[in-house]
Amino acid sequence: MKVLIADKLSANTVNALEGLGLEVVVQPDLTAESLPEAIGEFGILVVRSTKVTAATLKAAKSLSLVIRAGAGVNTIDLATAGELGVYVANCPGKNTAAVAELAIGLLIAADRRIVNATVGMRDGKWEKKEYGKSRGLKGRTLGILGLGNIGMAVAQRAKGLEMNVLAWDGWWLTPELARKLGVEYAASPLELAAASDAVTIHLAASADTQHMINEAFLAKMRDGAILINASRGELVDTEALKAAIAKKGLRVGLDVFENEPAASAKDFAQTDLAALTTCTPHVGASTDEASEAVAEEVVRIVDTFLKTGMPAGVVNVCKQSPAVCSLVVRQKNKVGILADVLDAIRAEKINVLEVTNTLFDGAKAACCSILLEQVPSKDLLAALEAKEDIISVMVNRR
Structure with missing residues (x-):
């Protein structure tokens, strides 16, 4: 292959x-x-x-x-x-550790304005007064949108910086689970935005999360707060973000962008956004x-x-089969028996959805589970049971 x-x-x-x-x-x-x-x-x-x-x-x-x-x-x-x-x-x-590390790096860089200070010094400027105005992160509240593997890794690192951690994950997080995980619970993204000194996004892109960071969310954020996105660019409404930076003085760190270039591209057109943020070219997962x-x-x-024949980590197979029943056939491990069973099912015009055949120790017998779109007739079951090399036949409705 x-x-x-x-x-x-x-x-x-x-x-x-x-x-x-x-x-x-x-x-x-x-x-x-x-x-x-x-x-x-x-x-x-x-x-x-x-x-x-x-x-x-x-x-x-x-x-x-x-x-x-x-x-x-x-x-x-x-x-x-x-x-x-x-x-x-x-x-x-x-890539959990790598993305979490970059998110924390962007957080610190945005708070201390490291990139701006570096650019100034490369131009020969010593602007100690300007860049000595950082708020610091100790004791501040970090709001995490999405508490999966990466979100949890960010939470652990934020605690190492002695930050308070507030989290929202509408797909599974409850107040009880939040307590067990050692984080505070936010009932909604807007509640999290209003209560956080910094917000970091760690959600997958989907129809539900498209432009989750929109005008309404940004309006809830505190003046001068920090926003970090190292997940997917589609989660942030870029135009609303630029307006909020101008209006509220948000400090922003981005590793991902709406309509970002391909990995092999050489140019980046969103220079107006880059001028307003601390940014990197989607390198969150790019560590050795x-x-x-x-x-x-x-x-x-x-x-x-x-x-x-089945890959590990597969994401596009049915999580819940539409089958109405399973036909379970225990049979001798001989050539052609399963073929006869499937031929009998086909004769009744019943569609087979999935087949699993498990061999017993000694390889003398096997058990086959066949998921079907409809229940087989009593005549079909009787015909199968009558076969010499079939041990038993059973139908389980789902």
Whole structure:
């Protein structure tokens, strides 16, 4: 099988994949526009920042697995991948420390205006009076939007700076859980905005989080507060942010941007925003530690896929099957028995959704669970039970 790596990854990734007997091609300068032409006969595609569009998925002739060498999968067309039977897997948690470190770095840099002071000194200016006006972080409240792996890592580091931590995560966090985790609970994003001296965002991009940081949210933030975004650019309304910086004196640190350039791009057009913020070019996950951790996970995903047919970390399989029942067949481990069972199901025009066959110790017998769209007839069950090599048949309604 051929593997295409369409972004820069650790050399160890290539060596390890080749060690699995795969042919590996690295083309880090590919873009969303050029990838459809390049995908060809590749069976596995590995990307970091490069978008995988419907055009790429439809142009592929042999593609069976796309791996996002990172956490978020919003750059991959999951709907089209599902329609074409292409697995999508990711590597969550492997860049946790790297992103958390950058978020804290941006927080400190925004508070102490490190970048502005550095630029001034490079121009020969000694502006001690101007840059000696920082508020400091000890005793301040850091509001964290999204308390997943990265949000928790930021919370731990903020506590090391003796900050108070306030958190909101509308998908799972409750007041009781917040207490157990050692953070204060915010009932809503707006409540968090009003109560925080600094806010850092660690949420996935989705329809629910698009422009979550909007005019209403920014209006609730305190004058002179700090806003950090090292998650996804789409979460922040850029125009509303620029207006709030001018009106409220917000200090802002950004690693991600709306409509940001591709990883291989050389130019950045949003210079007006850059002039108002402390910013970095989406490098939150770009540390040696994170790269090696992601590389190991990519190899594990591929190895599992080659051995079992199902990749580790897959994100686009049904979490809840639409099946109405499972047909459980215990049978002798002989050639053709399962084929006979499936033929009988097909004769009743019943669609099979999933099949799992488990072998017992000694390899003399097996148990097969078949998820079906409708309940099989009594005649079908009786016909199966009558077969010499079938031990038992059972239907479980779901």
